[in-house]
Amino acid sequence: xxxAARFAGKMAIVTDAATGIGRTTLARLASEDTTLLAIDxxxxxxxxxxxxxxxVAGQADRVESVAASIADEAAIRHAFAxxxxxxxxxxxxxxxxxxxxxVHSVEETLEDFVRILQVNLVGxxxxxxxxxxxxxxxxxxxxxxxxxxxxxxxxxxxxxxxxKGGVAALTHTLGWEYISRGVRVNxxxxxxxxxxxxxxxxxxxxxxxxxxxxxxxxxxxxxxxxAPENIAAVIAMIASDDGAYMNAEVVRVDGGYHG
Numbered sequence: 001x002x003x004a005a006r007f008a009g010k011m012a013i014v015t016d017a018a019t020g021i022g023r024t025t026l027a028r029l030a031s032e033d034t035t036l037l038a039i040d041x042x043x044x045x046x047x048x049x050x051x052x053x054x055x056v057a058g059q060a061d062r063v064e065s066v067a068a069s070i071a072d073e074a075a076i077r078h079a080f081a082x083x084x085x086x087x088x089x090x091x092x093x094x095x096x097x098x099x100x101x102x103v104h105s106v107e108e109t110l111e112d113f114v115r116i117l118q119v120n121l122v123g124x125x126x127x128x129x130x131x132x133x134x135x136x137x138x139x140x141x142x143x144x145x146x147x148x149x150x151x152x153x154x155x156x157x158x159x160x161x162x163x164k165g166g167v168a169a170l171t172h173t174l175g176w177e178y179i180s181r182g183v184r185v186n187x188x189x190x191x192x193x194x195x196x197x198x199x200x201x202x203x204x205x206x207x208x209x210x211x212x213x214x215x216x217x218x219x220x221x222x223x224x225x226x227a228p229e230n231i232a233a234v235i236a237m238i239a240s241d242d243g244a245y246m247n248a249e250v251v252r253v254d255g256g257y258h259g
Contacts, residue, residue: 006240007034012092013083014038015070015127018045020195021145021235022096023052024228028236030057034092036064037083039076043067070097070123080130090134092239095124095144098164102156102206113159120163125170132174132183141184143239144171148191148218148254155214156206164189168250175248184247186238191254192218194225220257230255 012029016022018040026038030053038053040046046065053063064083068075084090099119101112124144131142147164154161168187175185206212234253237243252258 005033006236006242007032007092009033010091011035011083011087011089012037012094012239013080013090013127013131014094014096015123016040016095016097016145017049017065018042019049020096021190021193021228021231022094023049025094025096025232025235026050026053026063027056028229028232029092029094029239030054030063032236032240033057035062035087037079038063038065039068039070039079040065041067041069069119070095070127071118073126076123076126077130080127080134084134089138090131091138091140093127093131093135093140093142094235094239095127095142095167097123098145098147098160100157100160102210104156104207104209105158107207108158116159117163117166120160121166121170124167128170128174128185132178135183136178136181139182141186141239141243142171142174143235144185144187146171146187146189146250148189148252148258150189150250151252152218152258153214154218156210171250172248179247184243186243186246186248187250188231188234188238189250189252189254190226190231191252191257192225193228193231195228218257220255224255226253226255 012034014026017026017038050065054060066079144167146168149161150165150168171187
């Protein structure tokens with residue numbers, strides 16, 4: 001099957017769709033004939049993503065959006081249920097949400113630690129929970145976004161790493177829990193990718209006194225970052241029938257940064 005036809009007749013939801021990997025994944029799925037719901041808390045940037053995806057799709061009615069936080073239980077419950085009712089089903093959920101802050105762990109406030117977990121981990125769980133009843137009917141699948149920070153030491157990013165480790169564990173658990181009921185659950189674990197979030201994490205974003213030599217193990221000789229398109233392509237493969245024999249996997253996509 002050609003990639004252009006892989007999602008014909010499929011209905012999918014993409015979270016964190018306003019920028020970076022989420023925006024690119026939205027466009028990639030739109031290019032493969034998916035009918036889409038894009039979700040992000042940033043309404044203005046989300047509108048730009050939807051316009052781009054509609055141009056790629058060539059049909060405006062194939063891409064709709066809801067401006068909401070994935071950590072808002074009521075909003076997510078309503079958005080998922082309404083989309084599935086309008087379209088008659090839900091086949092794919094792609095969770096891309098991620099927020100990041102660098103700080104000395106001894107100085108991390110409970111409020112900020114919990115805020116990051118609330119979006120990255122709790123929000124991902126809420127979306128999975130609301131999608132699963134529909135995916136059980138369609139025998140669909142979920143692709144979450146973990147991070148290489150879940151498996152390698154990322155100094156000053158304890159909350160982010162913990163949240164993404166939780167996403168990896170959630171993926172393994174749901175994958176096994178629903179394997180016999182026809183629903184696949186996988187994740188990608190991107191490394192260094194050129195997105196607004198990583199670009200904002202220049203040296204100046206690290207706390208005073210940060211020892212940047214602690215990141216020496218997170219590099220490759222040319223220092224090249226990946227592109228969001230590199231991650232979106234893997235997500236599309238996993239979510240399609242090309243990934244039909246993949247389940248409960250966390251696929252590292254890092255260009256060899258971690259050896």
